[in-house]
Amino acid sequence: GAVVSQHPSRVICKSGTSVKIECRSLDFQATTMFWYRQFPKQSLMLMATSNEGSKATYEQGVEKDKFLINHASLTLSTLTVTSAHPEDSSFYICSARGSAPGADTQYFGPGTRLTVL
Amino acid sequence: GQQLNQSPQSMFIQEGEDVSMNCTSSSIFNTWLWYKQDPGEGPVLLIALYKAGELTSNGRLTAQFGITRKDSFLNISASIPSDVGIYFCAGRVPDSWGKLQFGAGTQVVVTP
Numbered sequence: 001g002a003v004v005s006q007h008p009s010r011v012i013c014k015s016g017t018s019v020k021i022e023c024r025s026l027d028f029q030a031t032t033m034f035w036y037r038q039f040p041k042q043s044l045m046l047m048a049t050s051n052e053g054s055k056a057t058y059e060q061g062v063e064k065d066k067f068l069i070n071h072a073s074l075t076l077s078t079l080t081v082t083s084a085h086p087e088d089s090s091f092y093i094c095s096a097r098g099s100a101p102g103a104d105t106q107y108f109g110p111g112t113r114l115t116v117l
Numbered sequence: 118g119q120q121l122n123q124s125p126q127s128m129f130i131q132e133g134e135d136v137s138m139n140c141t142s143s144s145i146f147n148t149w150l151w152y153k154q155d156p157g158e159g160p161v162l163l164i165a166l167y168k169a170g171e172l173t174s175n176g177r178l179t180a181q182f183g184i185t186r187k188d189s190f191l192n193i194s195a196s197i198p199s200d201v202g203i204y205f206c207a208g209r210v211p212d213s214w215g216k217l218q219f220g221a222g223t224q225v226v227v228t229p
Contacts, residue, residue: 004159006159032214032215034215034216034217042221042222043205043219043220043221043222044160044205044219046216046217049213049214049216051214057214091157093159093160095159097214097215104148104167104209104215105148105150105162105165106150106162106207106215106217107162108152108159108160108161108162109159110158110159111157111158111159113157
């Protein structure tokens, strides 16, 4: 199956700093990538949809100036959490949309655990 | 966003038993996906369904895309300890760049 990587897998930072998370599709080109946030024992919450070469589309209630998304190439999207606060601590997961004739699905990265002190 | 109705919320079963879970929605989907998530990891795709009525198997897993396009089920036969995890259904929202709506998840616990 398709492989999506995320880096870093874990990050601990001080309150007020910014953190960048990378999401890469390793063996396919992804014109669309998605960023999710997941709290313990809950389902995935979509934060934004990222299309290569254009501005990300954010879900209602997600601050676009706080969660900066850049999709610079067909294999890389980045999420930057700016001026992080403890309430931003969460599990962030990206996915990449794979597409082949008759087969459209999403493949997920392994996730990034962010802890803001 | 709006979630699919996934049930049951959790299941405690003995090794060797079969497991069944389902998802329903008030909306029509063109694609149904089933994922498994282990603690601290991202979801892993188990089965993808693209046509109403489609029945697809992946080893001991079988999933079906409901005829009405508003529901799907996943069966796991002869469960083993490594089947432990949270299973999520997801429906692809039409005309949305492939955006998915997720169920709340079914936690499966397998005891020896």
